[in-house]
Amino acid sequence: MDLFFSLALQIIYGVANLALISLGLAIVFGMMRVINLAHGEFLMLGGYTVVVATNNGVNIWFAMLVLAPLVVGIIGLIVERCLIQWLYGRMIDTLLATWGLSLLFIGIITSIFGASTTTVISPPLGVVKIGEYTSSGYELFLILVVIALLILVYLTLRLTSLGLVARATMQNADMAACLGISTSRIYMLTFSLGAAVSGLAGGLLAPMTGVLPNIGVIYIAKAFITVISGGVAILAGTTSASILLGGVNGVISYVTGPTFGEVALLFTAIILLRLMPTGITGRFFRKSQ
């Protein structure tokens, strides 16, 4: 029984992990139909922000929860103004440009910090005991953060006027523009919000995985698979795809080992997209966000 609980917790953490790395990308893709191949590097920059800040004596909680989203959000804003805003509606060009951006970020970070960075930040919470099994307290904390983040995004979209305008722009940008909404400003805000969420995610994951200049490459494939499988609804899509793919990955990894766990995740995504080419929310929960 203890094993069951401890394993269930582990699988929920796997799901939360997937949701965390995908949410920033889902916001940008869901709202703007922009495929941001530099998403992994936003995560990486969030991680580096935390490392640099804590090395300079900043409190780790402040660095993770405030500095990382702030810094990466500002970087996202600059990127949107300088690059992305010229490329709306040109999907292939956006792909190419953001891929170039991703290589640029990796190059810059490597030349500043070197290939392997001394990142002595440990998960700042102790161990939680479940019977004779132990789990990381920090993993529990991350699960709570992801839930809080999803609720926050939901409330923002649902209850604020910014959310209303953003949803209008997302449904029909031309009509929204006709009604006097500055869609370019909405896109700018959305993109930097997406970047800030990615930065937060990267910062929160840094103590668990460490940071490397090319750590983004590891995240990006999974983030994309989750977002595409989820479909266009930001919250329902990310959540349902994370639960499905993270659950499959966790269970199969436990039963057979991580290689088959990864294979099972990809296999599930392929089958899913064959049956539902527009993702889970293309078929179910169509009225959701």
Add this chain to the structure above:
Amino acid sequence: MSISRRSFLRSTAGVTLAAPALINSAFAASHGPIKFVSILDQSGGLDIYGAPMVDATRMAIDEMNEAGGLLGREIELKVYDPQSSIQFYTQFATQAAAGDKADVVHAGITSASREAIRPTLARYETLYFYNTLYEGGVCDMNNFCTGSTPAQTVEKLVPYTMKKWGKKVYIVAADYNYGHITAQWVQKYVRDNGGDPIEVEFFPLDVTNFGPTIKKIQSSGADMVMSALVGGAHVSFYRQYAAAGMNKSVPVASTTFGVGNEHKLISAEEGDGMICAYSYFEEIDSDANRDFVARFKARMGADAPALNELAARSYEAAYIWAEAVKAAGTADRMPVIEALRSGVAYDGPSGRVDIEPKTNHLNQNVYLAELKNQSFNIIESYVSQPPTDTLMVCDLVANPDQSVFKFENGLKAAGIDI
């Protein structure tokens, strides 16, 4: 006599294949600089290993040139960065052999990269050094493997840690040929010492969430974990393992931890107590090593990476090759190979090293060390260990005309019980 189409094709194919070799020897200049090519990943996932190896190689060549070069000739070092991509390895190896006409190529980090370029360099008859610790089993007249192999390190590590921690061993390893074959060696040595390898798990190089496995280790009743994990992403295993409080109850030994300077990447609390075995640690207590470390730090300044087996061995391998060139009186391939195989030795920072002629591997010192506060405390040392794993399957003295990787299909296929 009639020439059939088939025999014509066969003979011309033979000439075409042999042609690069002819060109190579015909044009190999006996004056001008000696060409030393290094192909090591300085970007991409393997850069944590490659960058210090390149630094150490540069230092060796610079020192040799400052001392007047070799045989009165300057050594010209050319470094390629294959960016952790196998495809670039093949391309740069061909460029080094056919384009640069290299006298010697020092290259390769993963076993996969070595297997990609070894046949190319053999075909072009270009002397090849592989300086990474690996799973053993290369049997190739043209290829000198200077890194430590499982019989030198794992064979000491397994009994020591089992005696200290217990007999039930959980094995986690990287999912490519190094991890698979090393896991088989670990299983063999665990069984040889009366233990039980209760589970073996392999991880693709981009896995960063080790949670399910950590739960499995907890429920398995293992006494210790043996890790052959590789690369930057896998460092997260040690962090998550410590975050779950496991490093206190089920300790970890590793065949790879430290050669990417992982002990500097995780905190003292997360790493303390791990035990590893390599042929070199920065902390070796000898005048030669203190001098080597001081020169390296002075050269690299504040950014100097920690020194590990890969870096130190890249340095020593350049020197043992240089000793052979001096002994042979030429940088030509065959005389240098002969010299290497006839007892040329070098006293380096790791101690005395020389080539074992049946395998073209290295007889080398091996050290067992425990991690404490981000540095290794050496607890045991073993002098001049032969590569007995490769010796089981390879004899280049009896059969010199070989260029194979004996463990390609695992240890069982090579006739070794695991």
